[in-house]
Amino acid sequence: MKKMLFGLVLMMASFAVSAATISIGNPTVTPGSFYLGTPGYSNSLLTDTQRTDTINSGYALLGGSLTTSWVLSSDVDASFSLGVSGSGTSGMNSWTVSILSSGGALLASGALGSVFENLMIAAGDTLTAVVAGTISSSIFASKSYTASLSLSNIAVSEVPLPAAVWLFGSVLMGAVALRRRKVRQVVTAA
Secondary structure (H helix, E strand, C coil): CHHHHHHHHHHHHHCCCCCCCEEEECCEECCCCCCCCCCEEEEEEEECEEEEEEEEECCCCCCCCEEEEEEECCCCCEEEEEEEEECCCHHHCEEEEEECCCCEEEEEEEECCCCEEEEEEECEEEEEEEEEEEECCCCCCCCCCEEEEEEEEEECCCCCCHHHHHHHHHHHHHHHHHHHHHHHHHHCCH
16 A cells, blocks of 8 residues: 555656756858868867867868857756857957747847846757857968857746646545455455
């Protein structure tokens, strides 16, 4: 009896516990025209809440634009803050960060080093963080930069348990009570 009730309590608790994750995917590097070499990235830090990538643009013959984007996804409805910073190439103080919805609508924008507060993501949906700027044409200028994305203040939207779970629990408890009553009647009759 006690084992059965304990199992019921554990089952009910398992519905209430959710392993919420917001994940940041690998970056996509898109250089403008007239580049030599293949753009890419290498990852130097990857945790549940932070990602740091070194982005290599290749060599910009005439200078040019460089866009790097990361897709954020979630398995639950959640709100969070996202900090985006970068360093390493000249002129990065004028680079921009944009946060886009899955449909491509602009949700927020700012400069590198910005923290975007109260972003919302639905279960199964995505957001995209885009860092864009210009690489110098100087042969002495850096052709790579380091970008860090940090998640904080993650708050999961609570999802109520469906009524069927509570009904199942009450039926199970009733069945246990009836069985107990039947056992008592058999014992007293003997």
